[in-house]
Amino acid sequence: MSSTEQGTxxxxxxxxxxxxxxxxxxxxxxxxxxxHGKDKVVHKVSAGAxxxxxxxxxxxxxxxxxEEQAKANPFPFENIDGDILQMVVDWCNQHKGKPTPPEDxxxxxxxxxxxxxxxxxxxxxxxxxxxxCCKQVAMMVKGKSPEEIREIWMIPTDAExxxxxxxxxxxxxxxxxxxxxxxxxxxx
Amino acid sequence: xxxALLKFPTDLRREVFQQCDPFQLYALSKCSKRTQRSIKLGxxxxxxxxxxxxxxxxxxVDGLRYKFGKTENPDEYFKTxxxxxxxxxxxxxxxxxxxxxxxxxxxxxxxxxETLGIYYGNLEKFLNAARELIERKIEVEVFHIEDTSEVKDxxxxxxxxxxxxxxxxxxxFQKFSSNFHHNLEKFPKEILIHYSFWFTIDQLLECSCVRIxxxxxxxxxxxxxxxxxxxxxxxxxxxxxxxQIESENIDNKSPILGMIPPIExxxxxxxxxxxxxxxxxxxxxGVTKEDGTVGWMKVELATRSTLKFLVFNPIAPRI
Numbered sequence: 001m002s003s004t005e006q007g008t009x010x011x012x013x014x015x016x017x018x019x020x021x022x023x024x025x026x027x028x029x030x031x032x033x034x035x036h037g038k039d040k041v042v043h044k045v046s047a048g049a050x051x052x053x054x055x056x057x058x059x060x061x062x063x064x065x066x067e068e069q070a071k072a073n074p075f076p077f078e079n080i081d082g083d084i085l086q087m088v089v090d091w092c093n094q095h096k097g098k099p100t101p102p103e104d105x106x107x108x109x110x111x112x113x114x115x116x117x118x119x120x121x122x123x124x125x126x127x128x129x130x131x132x133c134c135k136q137v138a139m140m141v142k143g144k145s146p147e148e149i150r151e152i153w154m155i156p157t158d159a160e161x162x163x164x165x166x167x168x169x170x171x172x173x174x175x176x177x178x179x180x181x182x183x184x185x186x187x188x
Numbered sequence: 189x190x191x192a193l194l195k196f197p198t199d200l201r202r203e204v205f206q207q208c209d210p211f212q213l214y215a216l217s218k219c220s221k222r223t224q225r226s227i228k229l230g231x232x233x234x235x236x237x238x239x240x241x242x243x244x245x246x247x248x249v250d251g252l253r254y255k256f257g258k259t260e261n262p263d264e265y266f267k268t269x270x271x272x273x274x275x276x277x278x279x280x281x282x283x284x285x286x287x288x289x290x291x292x293x294x295x296x297x298x299x300x301x302e303t304l305g306i307y308y309g310n311l312e313k314f315l316n317a318a319r320e321l322i323e324r325k326i327e328v329e330v331f332h333i334e335d336t337s338e339v340k341d342x343x344x345x346x347x348x349x350x351x352x353x354x355x356x357x358x359x360x361f362q363k364f365s366s367n368f369h370h371n372l373e374k375f376p377k378e379i380l381i382h383y384s385f386w387f388t389i390d391q392l393l394e395c396s397c398v399r400i401x402x403x404x405x406x407x408x409x410x411x412x413x414x415x416x417x418x419x420x421x422x423x424x425x426x427x428x429x430x431x432q433i434e435s436e437n438i439d440n441k442s443p444i445l446g447m448i449p450p451i452e453x454x455x456x457x458x459x460x461x462x463x464x465x466x467x468x469x470x471x472x473x474g475v476t477k478e479d480g481t482v483g484w485m486k487v488e489l490a491t492r493s494t495l496k497f498l499v500f501n502p503i504a505p506r507i
Binding site (some may be wrong): 070095108112114115118122124130131134135137138139140142143145146149150151152154155156157161181 | 189190191192193194196197199200204205206207208209211212213218219220221222223265267268317386
């Protein structure tokens with residue numbers, strides 16, 4: 001719609017300013033967008049909730065989609081499991097338009113999902129949730145000994161690292177030798 | 189449910205490390221060489237360390253103190269406990285205290301040492317530590333030299349002092365031999381020196397400190413007069429708020445700013461000027477600088493006479 005059609009051209013008469021100062025500004029209808037994860041289940045999320053994600057906020061800020069266009073073009077996040085995306089969407093909805101308190105009780109608690117959640121949140125660039133999730137990861141090893149930490153965070157010992165490194169070198173050597181042999185065969 | 193931390197991208201691992209406290213990071217550094225390298229990706233921390241050469245190293249983090257204490261008992265390794273409302277303690281195994289200090293400095297990527305104190309240990313190790321801190325350009329907020337007979341030949345360490353980045357306070361309780369000379373070239377905000385015979389009037393005239401305390405000084409009435417005459421001229425000693433000199437050479441033979449000691453305000457009403465509990469003067473005499481700044485002075489005569497001088501100066505840093 002052009003500015004003339006909106007009636008804001010210089011020729012248009014000025015709007016009377018009789019409204020009392022205390023009158024509330026008319027509410028702008030909230031716009032919604034749609035996202036889906038690996039499971040293709042589509043989630044409807046308000047633009048306000050999506051502001052938490054720097055990635056999505058950047059994507060939608062210049063789109064100007066109508067409701068229909070948004071519905072027809074959900075943002076695909078094929079690298080995020082459906083249940084993880086659901087958690088993220090829930091969190092964004094719960095924190096729409098407000099900052100996260102230092103001790104957020106509305107956060108996903110499932111430890112078994114934490115790894116995927118951290119990766120998804122990192123990808124979607126949701127800074128506050130990322131900080132919380134990383135805090136949860138860090139809390140897993142609070143008061144633990146190195147042996148316990150190795151178990152919780154699946155950290156190989158030096159000997160295991162060395163063995164894996166040797167194995168990788170061996171494999172790389174074999175592959176290189178295989179490639180050389182194949183190249184020699186091709187040459188014949 | 190385990191999580192494969194090392195499979196996290198580097199920036200995520202860094203984020204997790206940022207959420208760890210010093211005990212967690214230390215234990216993690218002991219998991220493997222790989223984790224030790226990985227932790228260092230976490231970047232520089234705003235944590236600070238305190239070290240006195242003994243079997244305790246303290247990491248200060250956001251108002252909390254994490255104490256690393258040496259233990260020989262394997263059952264106590266990595267065991268943590270609360271040692272007060274804001275204090276936590278962890279028993280760890282270490283061989284050499286200095287190696288542990290630098291290990292923590294390196295592991296935590298620390299740029300500021302809150303306190304480095306010389307109480308125990310041998311000089312060679314302190315010399316090496318001082319050189320290392322100079323080389324790494326690490327700020328030392330408070331440097332304290334205790335009057336200890338355990339650390340010999342402290343003079344050698346004093347030679348490195350001017351190269352160290354001491355920012356807040358230098359305290360020296362060491363009694364040096366009578367032929368000791370040292371010229372402080374850089375000044376932190378505060379100095380407190382016992383047996384300060386080596387701190388000459390020339391150094392005092394160059395001193396840019398906010399607070400100066402000299403005990404066992406040899407400065408005389410003439411020296412103090414010279415200093416205060418210089419203080420009176422505009423722009424001199426703009427930082428100074430407190431000067432205390434205890435000297436056997438302050439006497440009633442010659443004037444200080446035209447007054448023969450003892451110098452105090454003898455007439456009622458009694459007045460007290462104060463910058464805090466340890467910086468107050470009862471019945472001082474006012475001294476006005478040429479720019480209008482007022483200082484308050486008192487000289488008491490005793491076996492070791494004392495000058496106290498206080499300046500209310502809204503521009504100078506707080507002490």
